[in-house]
Amino acid sequence: MTPAELRQRITAGEWTGPTAGVLDGYQQANLAIVPQELAFEFLLFCTRNTKYCPVLAVTDPGDPIVRLGGTEADLRTTVPRYRVWKRGKPVAEPTDITEHWRPDSVGFLLGCSHTWEGALRTAGIPVRYAPNSMAPAVYITNRSAQPAGRLAGPLVVSMRAIPADLVAPTVEITARYPTGHGAPMHIDQPHDLGITDLTKPDFGPAPVILPGDVPMFWACGVTPQLALPNAAAAYTITHYPGHMFVFDHPVDAITPNLGTRQEAPDSQPE
């Protein structure tokens, strides 16, 4: 199955489940759709907290089509499940948002750490999941994101427990993927972040931590999701947790917005 085929199945209503562990090696993304009147503040929030909100693509106001490299897809129908918010409260969890899209909607696709889990596995570094889960434990920290206008909230981190001798290569590998939040924000000493009990995450399953493991903490894409409701905008739309947008390009491809080659693969000389 290719990413395009997955998106076709999603559009046809044949795939409504999570995308973690699917199409390992392709760029997955968090989705946020905001009204144009909030777009500057949201993009500024992402810019000021770029490790937490690495911007991959932004749609033009009112245009539901995202274009990045070879990917061209309708954001209203190509994410398996969405969450619709009004005035900061969740009101629906549909599998299609055609009826919720408005002429002032602006879509943001933000990188996600599914991006490098495959690379860690390839390197022989264990990524331990709780039974029947493909998601990491996620914690709200005692630190604030840099605010932007009405958008403010805590910084959120995901955790993976890694054997002590593999901590350094895990930093090296994840640092290669800025579209996956890059290198960790913090290693060990969870109290520094205000985390008093690793076994009780704020989101996701209780983690598997073996003797000799070191907890490593990465910037997490839940950060913008906790800031957005505080804006109490007329509406916002996000992906449903774990149900991501999947791009056509592999994560090892250089990404136009964050990588070393600016022009997208489809750009032409004038």
Next chain:
Amino acid sequence: MTPAELRQRITAGEWTGPTAGVLDGYQQANLAIVPQELAFEFLLFCTRNTKYCPVLAVTDPGDPIVRLGGTEADLRTTVPRYRVWKRGKPVAEPTDITEHWRPDSVGFLLGCSHTWEGALRTAGIPVRYAPNSMAPAVYITNRSAQPAGRLAGPLVVSMRAIPADLVAPTVEITARYPTGHGAPMHIDQPHDLGITDLTKPDFGPAPVILPGDVPMFWACGVTPQLALPNAAAAYTITHYPGHMFVFDHPVDAITPNLGTRQEAPDSQPE
């Protein structure tokens, strides 16, 4: 002289000249001030062309004070010379913009390649300037920036001619400085970029190229300056070429917005 002392001299009217070659090792920045109605489009243009427009700091609408790490400075009086534009045409080149700042003004500080020239020199890599100049040759390419709303224009590159055996370390060193446009966009083969005569740059002095040198091309901060007039906004304000804003932090400090440590040095746990 520290960056704060330089900014004090600028504010006092005692320094109105360029900043290239001054305070080697500190982060210098391009300035753009736009009305709030253009702020989303400009930030989106920067995001879509981040190698050309690495965003270091954005002020809150109407607030002329930039705060980043330890730097706190009034953008109206701390750049040696400005250029004021109305409806896309330059109308003034003052050394103080207090009278031009408006309640809807939003200031953007974008990284600049002065950032890594000191690091190249330290590594023994020659940075050749034309006589009586501290500026590189700058060329308009045949490629378009990714547009954003009303903002569109060509990609612009700066060039340094580097001995062939030092091309690889020059890539390695500059890649460490995303706030200085990072690694080059293109090496050798200027025709690929539509550059037919290296001796005739579009901006800056004719370059010094010695036998055995290879031309290396970096993303250039002139790119947003060529796009801004196309928006024909009521007003915009930029720095006068070569007359940059200088931050308090050394370029080797990890930069909050683009580096690996998100929280600014002055941020505190909640």
